[in-house]
Amino acid sequence: MILQEIPRISTISKEEFIKNYFKPQKPVVIERFVEHWPAFTKWNLDYIKSIAGDKIVPLYDDRPVDYRDGFNEPHARMKMSEYIELLKTEPTKYRIFLWNVLKEIPELQKDYSYPDFGLKLMKGLPMLFFGGKHSHTFMHYDIDLANIFHFHFDGRKECILFPQTETKYLYKVPHSLITHEGIDFAKPDFEQWPGLKHVNGYKTHLGHGEVLYMPEGYWHYMKYITPGFSISLRAIARNPRNLGRAFYNVLFMRHYDNFMRKIKGQKWIEWKNKRAIRNTESIIKQGNLNTYS
Numbered sequence: 001m002i003l004q005e006i007p008r009i010s011t012i013s014k015e016e017f018i019k020n021y022f023k024p025q026k027p028v029v030i031e032r033f034v035e036h037w038p039a040f041t042k043w044n045l046d047y048i049k050s051i052a053g054d055k056i057v058p059l060y061d062d063r064p065v066d067y068r069d070g071f072n073e074p075h076a077r078m079k080m081s082e083y084i085e086l087l088k089t090e091p092t093k094y095r096i097f098l099w100n101v102l103k104e105i106p107e108l109q110k111d112y113s114y115p116d117f118g119l120k121l122m123k124g125l126p127m128l129f130f131g132g133k134h135s136h137t138f139m140h141y142d143i144d145l146a147n148i149f150h151f152h153f154d155g156r157k158e159c160i161l162f163p164q165t166e167t168k169y170l171y172k173v174p175h176s177l178i179t180h181e182g183i184d185f186a187k188p189d190f191e192q193w194p195g196l197k198h199v200n201g202y203k204t205h206l207g208h209g210e211v212l213y214m215p216e217g218y219w220h221y222m223k224y225i226t227p228g229f230s231i232s233l234r235a236i237a238r239n240p241r242n243l244g245r246a247f248y249n250v251l252f253m254r255h256y257d258n259f260m261r262k263i264k265g266q267k268w269i270e271w272k273n274k275r276a277i278r279n280t281e282s283i284i285k286q287g288n289l290n291t292y293s
């Protein structure tokens with residue numbers, strides 16, 4: 001597995017962004033892009049607690065997928081004030097995932113603006129993510145294969161990314177957007193998951209006020225080094241193939257997966273996990289691969 005550092009720049013014009021990162025579909029971290037946003041000085045966990053402490057929030061942990069859970073269904077709920085106290089006092093696996101700012105804390109809109117990167121951002125979908133020390137996401141990509149601008153606040157977060165070209169080595173679970181849930185991408189076991197020896201990706205650590213650009217359909221794994229939160233702004237996929245896959249995922253794939261969970265139960269999840277292993281193993285058997293570690 002090769003993980004090259006994602007390039008970092010202080011700030012960028014839209015012309016440079018389009019030429020150097022959007023067109024070649026390469027990730028980048030922009031370190032000082034939001035220093036003029038009120039959010040840069042205001043946004044921390046205490047501030048969120050003071051304006052949204054009474055909200056009941058949906059929480060996700062890293063438990064294996066269970067057929068009884070619907071697609072993206074939360075594992076627990078808690079008052080935001082209790083959740084933030086938990087984040088600040090002890091490591092917790094609970095994360096908030098895809099929480100719509102406009103609907104849930106509209107007041108936060110005063111603190112940021114939609115940057116002009118030369119792409120049309122989807123203004124109705126600014127999403128918030130929170131996590132406690134050491135909590136992490138599955139390695140996944142987003143259902144709409146969008147271009148994602150991920151702004152981080154009040155903490156440090158490790159990010160590992162792979163382009164879609166690496167999917168064949170990643171033990172992708174069919175009819176889903178995740179890799180096999182047994183893999184720990186922070187410390188991969190190459191004996192158990194030999195496909196990962198051949199994979200070529202990117203890594204970075206995001207700090208307060210930094211923005212990570214993730215190109216269309218990029219796989220991403222995020223691990224919170226310290227408690228913190230992020231907001232993602234997104235622009236629709238431009239590559240017609242990615243756009244087609246986005247429509248397929250939204251209109252067909254997730255409903256088919258839910259339907260199969262209902263009729264086949266846990267056997268469906270087990271079959272998908274086995275299939276993920278079989279697919280990558282057959283790529284390895286075909287040979288002629290780069291080996292990085």
Ligand SMILES: O=C(O)CCC(=O)C(=O)O
Pocket residue numbers: 095096097129130131137142148150220222230232
């Ligand atoms: O940071 C997280 O908790 C997940 C972020 C994510 O998956 C996204 O921005 O699409």
